Amino acid sequence: MKLDVNALRYLSKDDFRVLTAVEMGMRNHEIVPAELVDRIAGLKHGGTYKVLRNLLKNKLVHHDATKYDGYRLTYLGYDFLAIKTLVNRGVFASVGRQIGVGKESDIFEVATEDGTVLAMKLHRLGRTSFRAVKSKRDYLAHRRSFNWLYLSRLAALKEFAFMKALGDHGFPVPTAVDCNRHCVIMSLVQGYPLVQVKELQNPDDVFDTILGLVVRLAEHGLIHCDFNEFNIMIDDDEKVTMIDFPQMVSVKHRNAQMFFDRDIECIYKFFRKRFHLSSEKCEEQDGSDIDDDENSRPSFLSIQKAAGSLDKELAASGFTRKEQVEMDKYIDQNAEEESSDDDSTSEQDNEDGDDVAVKIGSLKIAEQDSAEVPDCTLASKDSNEPETFAKE
Ligand code: ADP
Ligand code: MG
Secondary structure, three states: OOOOOHHHHHOOHHHHHHHHHHHHHOOOOOOEEHHHHHHHHOOOOOHHHHHHHHHHHOOOEEEEOOOOOEEEEOHHHHHHHHHHHHHHOOOOOEEEEEEEEOOOEEEEEEEOOOOOEEEEEEEOOOOOOHHHHHHHHHHHOOOOOOOHHHHHHHHHHHHHHHHHHHHHOOOOOOOEEEEEOOEEEEEOOOOEEHHHOOOOOOHHHHHHHHHHHHHHHHHOOEEOOOOOOOOEEEOOOOOEEEOOOOOOEEOOOOOHHHHHHHHHHHHHHHHHHHHOOOHHHHHHHHHHHOOOOOOOOOOHHHHHHHOOOOHHHHHHOOOOHHHHHHHHHHHHHHHHHHHOOOOOOOHHHOOOOOOHHHHHHOOOOOOOOOOOOOOOOOOOOOOOOOEEOOOO
């Protein structure tokens, strides 16, 4: 699957104007009345309607005439707006192959004008579980301007802010380069997700490093909440990089202890199974309920008491308190869905070491209601050549 950015090159100024008008209308409408799009775009002689037909043909907007004649952006349309903005800013000049499919994201390589390759993460909230979507709608029902693009934008903003703050504090994370709409640009991590690694030279050392990261994060006031073999990258020198931050919470969160323990448990479980963790380390785990013992697993309560806080830096990098609250609601809802869902698509539930690599690319994607969840069908392309396009 490849993001076909070719169409982007053939889109005119008017096309972008109308696409942007649909985006603006979506602040207040799930489906934007065609008349409103026309009014915002302000094209002469009914030009908007002609352009809308072209956008529809290119799957950049979705037409909905159930209640009235209206349009909404598709994820593809949203992708193009973000890509166009970032290209115009000079952040990158071409989009290459897809390098990752996450639970709620697609990751592509992009290249700058001087040839540096970066990673582009496009957030796609709402695509994993339609049941979760339904319950999320309930809590967001009061929001006039609720839509999936908005939540994806929040996720990107949060991920960017956290990545930046963590990098500034010396955590091994990708370098946060830029962010627009639902799109985060970061450095490309050389290496593989730990889930794909069958053997390590020094599994005990890697284990200590990873566990140390969970503890150090908590000491800074944060819990990753999805810390597992899918979100830890490792290179040929067995250097570890953490990725994937939209679900992080503060150590003050009401479920903090549970999230912290779950992160730690995931690491233990994976290392025991895949790398046959040394018996010494397994014993350390068995001492887990006697906390604060030197040989036991890290005790959350003692860390929590002494924890610092990254809140200030995060607010400064653009992720405000209000946005934090909205994301937290989404995360809470997701956590509840996952824990009550036997047939979960959660990465955390995956215990079988041998077919996991396959599962990355084939995580179950539940049914979507096209009227409610923007589709994210990407045109497929045969060529592996990056598509380059010009600034405007
Ligand atoms: P999701 O939130 O959807 O789980 P992730 O951020 O975990 O998305 O990314 C999904 C996959 O994409 C990762 O497992 C990894 O293989 C790849 N990936 C993500 N970020 C990078 C990066 N900066 N460099 C290289 N590969 C990456
Ligand atoms: Mg992930």
